[in-house]
Amino acid sequence: MRPFEYTRATTTRDATRAGTDGATIIAGGTNLLDLMKLEVMAPERLIDINRLGLNAIEESGDGGLRIGALVPNSDLAADRRVRKDWPVLSRALLAGASGQLRNKATTGGNLCQRTRCYYFYDTDMPCNKREPGSGCQARGGFNRIHAILGTSEQCIATHPSDMAVALRALDAMVEIENAEGERRSIPIAEFYRLPHGTPHLDNELHPGDLITAVTLPAPAGGAQIYRKVRDRASYAFALVSVAAIVTMEGDRIASASLAFGGLAHMPWRDDEMEAVLVGATPSDDLFDRAADVLLKDAQGYGHNDFKIPLTRRTLKAVLRDACNVGEPA
Amino acid sequence: MTRTMTMDRPDERRRLDDMSQGLVGRPLDRPDGPLKVSGTATYAHEWNVPNAAYGVLVRAPFSNGRLRRIDSAATEALDGVVGVFTGEKFLRNPAQGGADEAPVQGTETVQYLGQPVALVVADTFEQARHGAQNLAMEWTAENGVFDPEAQAADAEEQEDETVDQGDLDGAMRAAAFTVDEVYRTPCHNSAAMEPHCSIAEWDGEDLLLRGSYQMLNYNVNELADSLGIDAARVRMLSPYVGGGFGSKLGIAPEAVAAALAAKQLQRPVVVALSRQQVFDMTMRRSETRQHIRLACDADGILTGLGHEGLVSNLPEEEFAEPITQSTHFLYGGANRKLGIDLVRLNRTCAGSVRAPGEAVGMPALENAMDELAEKLGMDPVELRKRNLPDKHPEEDIPFSSRKYTEAMDEGARRFGWSERNMKPGQLREGDWLIGHGMAGASRVNILSKAEARVTMGSDDDGVFATVETDMTDIGTGTYAILSQIAGEMLGLPMERVRTQLGDSEFPKGPGSGGSWGASSSGSAVYLACEEMRAEICQRLSCEEADLTLKDGDAIAGNRKTSLAELIGGGGQISAVGRIEPGKTMKESAQSSYGAYFCEVAVDRVTGETRVRRMTGVFGAGRILNEKTATSQCYGGMSWGIGMALTEELVHDLRDGHIVNRDLAEYHIPVNLDVPQLDVVLLDERDDWACPLQSKGIGELGLCGAAASVINAIYNATGVRVRDYPATLDKLLDGLPD
Missing domain, CATH: 3.30.43 (Uridine Diphospho-n-acetylenolpyruvylglucosamine Reductase; domain 2)
Incomplete structure (x- = not known):
């Protein structure tokens, strides 16, 4: 240190x-x-910033919720309103870390977690995220936990947060204040960056920016699922995770919001895939077509090739649950 | 007074059964338990040593080659840094268990990425760590060798391990059923909760080292030899050890580095390894490639058995993971081929990690037995029973005591084994595929030379006894069992016996390792007490057979005498007991046995496996403390679950460095991975083993456990995983769409 x-x-x-x-x-x-x-x-x-307050969970006028940046993960997961109206968020939080860590970790801090790439953590190894221009050892090395979507020549790291995946499915906004005292609110979709040629930048925070809150829109209703697939039952980062919010109208899918963890440098969402689902009647064929769209550009790097079929299988199972349809006989 | 016993013949007296205090075997709490849970047991790093400086080791950032220069000027200029140390006395490799001399030393030659090459010492730990992280070095790297199987052609046959009996190839050709498969297990690290730590303090030429070590008797010599000083100048204290699992058998680099720096700085030096350094610099278990061949007739009687392995280590290291250790005697089969080949790699030193040999060798064998049972359409329990040899199949010696059949029968009964579905992939609950599997357990039994001193005296509360030995308690329950043995033999309640461990100036024992500690040091305590009983008999003018000691009184004939009175105020009775292994080790095949039964649920979508219940039944001779012995088995079975499902030390094949160097990514099982375990200990006396009739139990819970999980996964899914661990990616292809 x-x-x-x-x-x-x-x-x-x-x-x-x-x-x-x-x-x-x-x-x-x-x-x-x-x-x-x-x-x-x-x-x-x-x-x-621990003495700044910023630790309230308040109802906003539009039926949404404003979560202070310093609200601990454990408090947020346990909040009665969150559990009732945004349950995917509560489930994602409880799928992460351990009780002790969730007591200490904050909402804003969780968004800013760094990758768990082994090579990023080992300062004797080159890593473009840690030391721009030094190279990426993960591409040709052991990359079981690495990304299959949105990677670049420079970096194949994933974002490790569970919470952020749920927030992505919920279309949360990130409220930021800068040194001039200006506040802006950006959709979480635009908060994270893909690695491209600048993997050292995880998100769109600039020097002087402070996350003050995360806001949730009014409850979307529907079925809300967080499915995290991992190597052990607890205290392991997601190999693949899916946050799903699906509403039905009769026998058709009225809306589908699906975000994925463990696949990319950011919580991943695919509008084109969701468009395949919306308005359609749920079936395994439909779910396969959605998976085809999601995974059309997916690329494995050897040890993480399994994430491609695993994502397909997990997505289909989550959609079956969310649409309340059984498996084909 | 000293009483020595050499184990040259079975001890059929079973004297502990004649005693009256009622301590041995009972599930008593550990006397050290309250200290540990209240944070008052002093672990190595917790000694408050005035004026101590802190050292942090520096790793070699390259895999193979020569360290040309350490440029310490910038580091020495940092705040608080008081010295940078390196040189020919630094340990290159940690010492193997029982080495009793210095391991390979020197920082100039580097043979693995992560090798310790320097120590930065500062006034505070944080200053030292910062200095260590920024030490400048110059080196010349050479090509290294990192992939074991790519080097298999250059492997060295371990001739002592080779058995070639009859004609296995012929037996395979002639057999009604065969299994011919290759199993692989990855590297493991002991991953003890307490990282290695030493505090070195010199008084002139005398060194006091407070460390976290398992075998002080050997560690003192290893440390002295590494430093080039007389062993009589070295004292080690290791009263509490936060887990060893083999990684603290031999002296590790932090001890020698701390001693060298403390000597030069003339001030105590504390060196603790970080978790990452524990992975880099302490023992790994070798990866294994195990080729198993089984041949049997139509009735399932084995006609041939092959177990040939490939393991690895650094150049200059002799240790080769002894995967065939229990295969030599567990099952019959006249035609046999066993052997181990060792390949030289530039990877962290390989040595003893949690039940070396059987931990990984038994699962491969027990997976193969499961495959054979399936081909035969036979209950795997029945297949095993049919193949238990009457005597050691490679040596003409009897088995000492073997509760293998009883363990399988009792386990099957408790688990409801007969109700399982033999055909794979049949049982489903929602998305979970349910399967059942079993496997056998075996761990060779070892008795080692040990001494202990027991002293009886009296105070205001009456008579008490003190047990002293350099034996360690690495979380296993040594404090409890030695007090129980002494209390039993001397007729004292537990609270009147005090056991003192982990001081190299106490009578010497073999330490904790290889599951020998309880029997070896326990026998030494027992013998000391026998000698003291003889003294009591003499004072009472009675025969040993007529003496009863209970609750502080001696009863002989119809006369009751208080022991406190007998000893007299200020007086004491003291004796040293000494046990030595003898002919029974060679004239009988001694092992502890057991059986595991396991139920798993495999998620048919994702391939995630959860162990739902697991029963282990074990026979390890006399059980000295049912609670601590059961806990050992819980631990072993938990490691087995981890080995089956998650645990894998990954090396980057380009440079041999360890990739997953922390407990976030090196996946040992967490609480949620381990269900309520059901452990049963069988009543047994092994007269060949030691005068306590006990055998090793520390590692037994692990020796085959993983196979029961893997066999259950097969039963659940129809997928045979032969490449440990069974992470979900290895199951996906075989699961329904």
Whole structure:
């Protein structure tokens, strides 16, 4: 761990200004502290935002919910309103980490988790995300947990969050304040970046930006499922996860919102695939066609080839459940 | 007073059965339990040593070659850094269990990525770590060898392990049914909860090392030899060890580095390994490739058995994972071919990890037996029973005591084995495919030379006894069982016996390893107590056969004497017991046995497997403490679940470095992966094993456990996984669409 300067912010302005001056924001620290100990991240300054409030869950006028950036994952998962009206979010949160980590991890911090790529974590290995231009060892190395969609020559890392996958399916917005005191709200769809040639940038936060809240739109209703496939029963990152919100009208699918974890550098969503589903009568054939669209550009790198059939199988099973249709005989 | 016993003939006296205190065998709590759960048991890193400096090891960032130079100037200039150390005395490899001398040393030659090459010492741990992470080095790298199977042609035959009896090829051709398959297991790491740590403190030329070690008797010599000093100058303390599992059998690099730095700095130095360093620098279990051949007649009687393996290690290391250890005697078959080939790789040193040999060898054999049973259409329990040899099939010696049949029968009964569906893929609950599997357990039994001193004295509360030995308690229950044995023999309640362990100045034993600790050190305590009983008899002028010791009183004939009175105020009775292995080790085949029965559910969509229930029945001679013995079996079975489903130490084949170096990505089972386990311990006395009639149980719970899970997966899905672990990707192709 590199020696660093630590300051506690008492106002959001403290935090955003410090950010402009190069400070790194720390909230729960469940990921950042580990990365600092390994010197994967070595900030010279930390600005602690834990005293900023930002820990309320409030109903917004439009029937939605505003979740303060510092709301712990465990509180959010247990919130009665979330469990009732946005259950996919509660389920995704409880599928992540452990009880102890969820008590400490925050809503804003969860969005900013770094990848679990083994090579990113090992400072003796080249990694374009950790050290731009040094190369990617994962492509030709052991890449069981890596991405199959939206990868680049420079990076095949995945985003590890469960919560963010549910938020992506829910069309959440991320509320951000900058050092000028300006607030903007961007859809979570536009919050994350694909690696392209700049894998060191995970998202669209700029120096001085502070996530102040995440907002959920009015409840979508329907069937809400979070299915996480992983190597052990608990305390493992998703190989593939699916957050699904599906509503039916009669025997047809009225709306389908599907987001995927474990597949890409960001929670993945495919409008074209959802268009295949909407208005159609659920069937295994339909689900296969949806999977065809989702996976048409999927590429395995050896150890993670299995994610392609696994995603298809998981998607189909989730859609069967969400549409309440049985399997073909 | 010293009493020595050499185990040259079975001890049929079974003297513990004659005692009256009623301690041995009972499921008593560990005396050290409250200390551990309240955080007051002092583990190696927790000693408060004034003026200590902190050291952090630096790893070689290349796989093979020569470290030309360490440029320490920039690091030495950092805040708090007080020194950078390196050199020919640093350990290149950790010491193998029982080495008793220095392992391979020196930092100039690098043979694996992750090898320790320097120690940065600073006033605080954080300063040292920062210095270590930024130490500049220059090196010349050479090509290395990283893929074991690509090098199989260059493997060295381990001639001591080779058995070539009859004509296995002919037996395979003539057989009614055969199995001829290759099984693979990956590398494992012990992954003890407590990372390795040493605190070195010098007083002139005398070294005190507080460490986390399993075998102090050997560790003192390994440490002294590594440093080039007289072993009499070294004292080691290791009263509490937060798990060893083989990784703390031999001295590890942090101990030597701490001692070297402390000497030069003239101040105590603390060196703890990070979790990543535990993976990089301590023992790995070798990956294995195991070719198993089974030939049988139409009745399932084995006519041939082959078990040939390929394992790996670094150059200059002798250890070869002894995968065939129990295969030599477990099943019959006149035509036999067993052997182990060792290939040299630039990977972290391979050595003892959790039941070396049987942990991975037994599952392969027990998977193959399951495959053979299926071909025969026979109950796998019945197949095993039909093939139990009357005597050791390769040596003309009897079995000492073998509860294998009883374990299978009792397990089958408890589990409801007869109600399972033999045909795979038949049972379904929603998306879960349900399957059942079984496997046998075997672990060779070892007795080692051990000494212990027992002293009886009296205080205001009456008589008490103290047990002293350099034996360790690595979470296994040594404190409990040694107190139980002494209390039983001397007629004292548990709270009047105090066992002191983990000090190299106490009488020497073999330490904790190979499941020998309880029988070996326990026998030494027992013998010391026998000697003390003889002394009591003399003072009471009675015969041993007439003496009863109970609750602090000696009863002989119809006379009752308080032991406190007998000893007298300020007096004591003390004896050293010494056990030595003898002819019974060679004249009988000794092993602990057991059987596992397992139910799994496999998600038919994703291939995720969950163990739903698991029964283990074990025979390990006399059980010294039912609770701690059962806990050992729970632990072994949990490791078995992990080995079957998730556990895999992954090496990058381009440079041999370990990829998954933390517990987030090296997947040992978590609570949710382990269901309520059902463990049964059979009543047994093995007179050939030791005067306690006990055998090793520490590792038995693991020795075949994984096979029961894999066999159950086959029963659930129809997919045979022969490449451990059975992660979901290996099942997907065989699951229904």
